[in-house]
Amino acid sequence: MSVKTRIGLGILTKSRSGSVELPEEVTLYCPQCGTKVADKGQCSVSFANVFDEFGASVLRLLVDCRNCGCHDREPSQFPKKSH
Numbered sequence: 001m002s003v004k005t006r007i008g009l010g011i012l013t014k015s016r017s018g019s020v021e022l023p024e025e026v027t028l029y030c031p032q033c034g035t036k037v038a039d040k041g042q043c044s045v046s047f048a049n050v051f052d053e054f055g056a057s058v059l060r061l062l063v064d065c066r067n068c069g070c071h072d073r074e075p076s077q078f079p080k081k082s083h
Helices: none
Strands: 006-008 019-021 043-051 057-065 071-073
Touching: 006 043
Parallel strands: none
Antiparallel strands: 006 019, 043 057, 057 071
């Protein structure tokens, strides 16, 4: 049984609650160390408002990994390959 990834929707709602669950086929990883992203665990992902190079506000998924310290980078869809 695989763990489904859940992403909090707090930044999108006034109530600061709610979440969306990704399908089992979608797995996200830390772009730096390859830890699997989950709502509970060593690497989490959340929505964040950021500004693009033109100053427009855009919504991005960003990781917060306790394993390697990676923060505010977009998750990867593929695990990092070990050398």
